[in-house]
Structures are given as structure tokens and as C-alpha cells.
Amino acid sequence: MDDLLAALDALAGEDLAPLFGPVLLDRLGPLLVAQNRLAAEVARTVRECEVSGAAEVDGLTSMGSWLRGHGHLSTAEAARVVRAGRALQHLPALAAFAAGAVTGEQAALIGRVAEPDQLARAAAQNVDLAAVDELLTDVAVTRPHADTAQAVQHYLDRLDADGPEPDPTEGRRLVMAKHADGSITGRFDLDAVGGERLQAALEAVVQAGRCAGDERTRAQRLADALVQLADNALASGGLPILRGHKPQVIVTIGIEDLADPATGRGAAQMGFGATISAARARWIACDGNITRIVIGPDGVPLDVGRSVRLVPPHLRRAAEVRDGGCVFAGCGAPTWWCDVHHLIAWIDGGETSLANSALLRERHHTKVHHGFRVERQPDGRWRTWRPDGTEIRTGPGRTGPPLVTAA
Template sequence: MDELLASVDALAAEDLSPLFGPALLERLRPLLVLANRIDAEIARTVAECDGVGAAEHDGLKTMGSWLRGHGHLSDSEAARVVRAARALTHLPAMAAAFAAGEVTAEQAAVLGTIAEPRMLALAADQGVDVAAFDELLTGVARQRPYADTTKAVRHYADRLDADGPEPDPTEGRRLSITRHADGSVSGRFDLDAVGGERFTTAVEAITQAGRCAADQRTRTQQQADALVQLSDTALATGALPVLRGHKPQVIVTIDIADLVDPATGPGAGRLASGALISAARARWLACDGAVTRVVLGPDGRPLDYGRDVRLFPAHVRRAAEVRDGGCVFAGCGAPTWWCDVHHLVAWIDGGPTDLDNAALLCERHHTKVHHGFRVERQPDGRWRTWRPDGTQILTGPRITGPDGTGPPGPNPRTTGPPVTTAA
């Protein structure tokens, strides 16, 4: 590993400015092969980790969650790595091509779908030789672009399961939501005929009701506005399921000075997702919402209810949600509505029911801290997590070993501003 890092350092030190087009491309080609081979080693290591439950060492259940929390991979990328890793033992031809750098990590993950338990069971029932298709599809991946690999694997899957999905309509439903750095959201969905009819009927009803003279919006803009209105109506009725003791609502955190200042104040408010909005938009939401004053310092509203209260009051929980933003266990990305409020010092041991003694933890990690793991909030507002053996859990790629001697990984959970607007 040291030799590999030294080689990468040597590459990074090379001056590329004297090179022109062809020379740069010739330099790039072996780098792409090397990247594929590194990805193959990552997948092989993940497969071993998956087999021995290595993620439990850092208090996590699956390698997918470990890759998201410690490797900082997206949900889709972590799932792709795990899928490729699990396919290695079932698809030797793909594994060999991947190790040689002849197929990419994306292609390996797509090929890995034919080695999923359901697909292997279908192949076994029909007497299909998976090894032969492993060779055939890997050959496509070696010679053809990613899109052709996807098409070939889909053709294999369609022929293997010619009868299509099970009659249960929920089997084919999918909804994928991606939140971008600026807080905007995009996604895609797949619905069965009946579910799609219900959805389009609801959206169309609002779309038609919102039509007015001289409307310059496109059809897609009208439908997007209708979807937002449909969500707003559902939130406003109060009929949605309760999340951790209070109804779901849009939360905006903003400093009191920005809220009362008539200036636009770009980036002054923060949504529960972490996205920034202007003070003007926060005031717009506050116009038709409840405003809760949350003071996180000693000179505001008292949050300590003494020894006679064991359960955290709703406004203390809200303050913890504003401060922590989700589960504080290192490497966990669970949102606030998955979390319990944990007493850092147990109530039975004299710990008060106040914000200073509170930490948001998802159910799994709430259990972990009651079985030897420990979380602690530092004076700078950052959370730290320790294993039962006293070593600290650090997240993010780093060169230091697992002994906790390296620099701590970033954790954005810091104290939030003191005003919360719920719309």
C-alpha cells in the first residue's frame, strides 16, 4: 500500500503542461485501467468485509451503510459497490476482467445483477448455465460501452423472467429522490397502471384547478407546481402519520435578526435538509406557519426540567433536531424522524432531561450506546464516537490505521441558529 501511494504521489508530481492532445490521451488510457483495477480491489475487500460483518466494528450493520458514512459515497454508489462485490464469487469471468481493468466498476455492478439471489434462483429453475452467460456478458462489457452492457443484461433478465413481475402491484413500484448541494431535488419513479392512474389523477386535478388566464407556464411546470401543492395540502391537513411525537412539517431555522430584517438576506435560513434559503423566503413561510423560539444558550428559555421529567418535552426534542440535524453516531446519516433523544448521562444515574444532556440517535445506534459504544459532544459543537474498547471511530478516507491516531473526519453537526419556523 505504501508503494502504491508513493507511485500515485509521483504521478501527481508530474508536470502536464508540456504535453499536448495525443500525449495526454496516451497518459490517460493506462490511468483508466488502473482506476478499474483499484475499483476491483475495493470490491474484493468489500466482499470480504461483507462476509465477516466488519461494519459492526464501527457500529454499523451493513457495508452499504459503512461506505456511505465512512467512505462518503452516495446511496446509489455504495449500493453499486456492494452489488459488484457480492457478484465476484458467482461470476468468475467478470471478476477476472474487473481485476485486469478491462471492465469498469459500473459495468461490474450491472453484470452483478445476474448474480442476485432471485436471478440465480430463476436460472437454476430453468436450467440456465449462469457461467456461460457470465462469459458472454463479460465479453460484451469488454468490447462495448456501458449502455450496451446495460442493454445486454436487461435482455438476459427479460428472457429469464418472461412472465414479468408478480401480480402484486407494489413489486414494480420505485421512487428515487436525489437532493443536490443547493437543496433542489430531482428524481424518477415507476408505478404500476393503477398506482400511476391515482397519481396522475391527483396531479391533474390540481393542475386544472390552477389554470388561469395568460398562464405562461409550460405543461411540465404546471405539473411540478401541482405536485408541490399536493404535498402542501397533505401537510396542512394534519392527516399524515406522526413522526416521533409531532406532525411532519417544513422546518426553517433562521437567526432572529435576519427574520425581522427587511433585507433579502440570501443564505440566511436553513431547511431541515441543510439547504440554505433567503431570509425573504423564510419570512414568506413564517407568514402562514408557527414560529418557535429555540434558545440554545443559558440566557434564554430554560430547557432543564429537573429530575422529575424522564422523557424529553417536545420543544427540547425540536431544539435537539435543530442542533444535531440527525443521528450523531459517526458514519450514520439517519434523519431526525428516525431518531430517539438519548440521555448522555442516564436519567437513573442523575442525568438531567435538558438539551445539554441530549443526543439524537437512530434506533440501532441508540441500542449501541447502551451496549458499550459512547457519543460525546465537544466544546466546538462536533460529536465524537468511541467503540467499547475506547478507540475513536473516524470517518472519511484517510491513510492512518484504525487505531484512532489520525485526524478526525468532518462532522457538520454543529449548533444551529436560535429560531425555528414550521410551515
């Protein structure tokens, strides 16, 4: 083990900057093989730990929990390593894993055929498990990861062809983790039909939201679409009652921070505990309710004023009729995706009037609170400027450098 660590130290000490493409790829190939071999050794060791009950030394009952707590692996990754280790016991052809020709992910996929219930089905049907092992390992060695997953699933489906149709809701999972800055990451598992519904809904929003100059990655567009779906559901008013009220986004901020034009990081608290900046709170306030809460010296609310709709329904309807959708150059998202933005911020004295309003979808509403600017011309056309003062122009022949326009 000391020699292995010393070798890794030597590799880490090499300067890669002078190297170019072919040489780097020649270096990468053996590293991937070594990574697979290390993954195989980890899985083999985890399996022996599992058999011997080694996790109990640290007061734990399973190697999955040990890998999560001591190895800092995610729940899914810990389960994958445990499954790969178990597979090595029943699938000798997976020695290709130890040789570095199969990845840890592929080994865990193939390991599904060695789970106790699958082994029992195979034995009852006189399946030649050795042949299945060799076939799946050959696919893993010679084909992309997706082909391995498809081959394993095909085998499992054939193995249980006459079994009852599983309840699709039993396998559905959604796990979200909140970070210190209030952002959220997570993972989900859906059955084929549930996944198809989600993909159809997201793709509809993604395609409808495409506009000129959109440089977002596919992952960013999908994430924006997911947020837009949530916005649409909240705005519809048809969601179930939450804590005695219609579900809503709640932000609490002091009046000094709300009025101060500075960014004011960490100044506002959201309903589910996230902390955001005062600048972000001012953006949310563009199309929200303002409720005055007077706080006493001991931090206890003394008076809660009535909510004041900054943009009343009749004014929003007028903006919808006038603008027809998002006014940001090249967007055109429908009205029901849009917030009503104050061109001059309400906290800065801007009136809640049609002349001071603009419809903007969530993403572009964020943009105008980060330096972009929209302005309605006397002829009724909307124009959009970047933070550097250049105008965003769309249409045929507009692909060259943007024109510089006075801010």
C-alpha cells in the same frame, strides 16, 4: 500498497498545463484502466470482508453499512460495490474486471445475474451460466454502458418470462437530502410506466417553456420543469390537506429584514426548515399572503394578524387578461405558471394595482429580483433589460449584439 500510493503521488505531482489534446488522452486511457483495476480490487476485498464478517470489528453487521459509514459511499454506491464483489465469485469471465477492461458499474450490472434468486431460476431452467457470463462480459468489454444494462435486463426478463407481473410500486424510491443552505439533492427509482409518466409531464413543461436566448442546460431545464410542476399543483388548490391547511410555501422573516433592501442572507426561515435570504423572501412575498405576527421579548408570539392578500383574485385576473402570460422577453409561459410581480416592491411603497403588476413565470420572476427589469410601454408592449442595461430583443434579425438602452 505503499508503492501504489507513492505512484499516485507521483502522478498527482505532474504538471498537466503544458500538455495538449492527444497527449492528455494518451495519459487518460491507462488511468481509466487503472481505475477499473482498483475498483475490481476494492470489490474483491469487500467480498472477502463480507465472507469473514469483518464489518463486525467496527460494530457493524454488513459491508454495505461499513462502506457507507467508513468509506463515505452513498447507499446506492455501497450496494453496487457489494454486488460486484459477489458477482466475481460466480462469474469467472468477469476476470476482465480485474484486468481493467470492465468498469465497476458494468460489473455491478452483470452481478445482478448472480443474485441468489436469479441463480436459483437459472439452475431450475438448466441455463448455462458460464455462457451467459462470457456473453455479458463480452458486451461490457466491447459496447457502451447502456448496452450492458440492456443485455442484462434482457437476460433477466427471459429468465423470469412466466413469473407474475411485479407490483410497480414496490420498486419506487425517492430519497431527498437537505443541505445546510436549504438546497435539496436526491435520487429516485421508478418503474418503466411511472418513469414514462414523469418524463411526459416534464417534457411538456420543458418544451412549452422554451424561449429566445435560453442558455440553460438540459439538466437545468428539467429541474426548472419539476419546480414548475410543483408550483402548478400547489396553485391548483387540489392537493390533500397538509397539517390542517392547504399545502403552501411558508416563510417567516422579521419586519426589519423584510424592509431592508440589503440581501440579508440567512434572514428568513421556510416551513420545512430551510433558511433563505431576505431578498429571496421579498421575491416570494410578491405573490403571497402576509401574516403579521408580533413577537414578545421572550420570543413568544403575542399577536397574529389576519392574512392580507397582496394580489387579490380580481387583480390577478385582470393581469392575466392584460398580459396573457409571462411578459419576460421571448417567454410567453401561460398565466397559470406565473406569479404576479410588483414592478415597485410592495415593501418599498409600491401599490397593489394593475399598473404596478406584471405576470412572470418562476424563473423570470427570479431574474427580475437579480438585476433584470421589465417595463410596460404606453402602447402596451413589454420590454426587458439585462442588469447591464442592454435590452433583450427577440425575433428575426435580432441575433446580433443587443442594443444599449437607457435604464
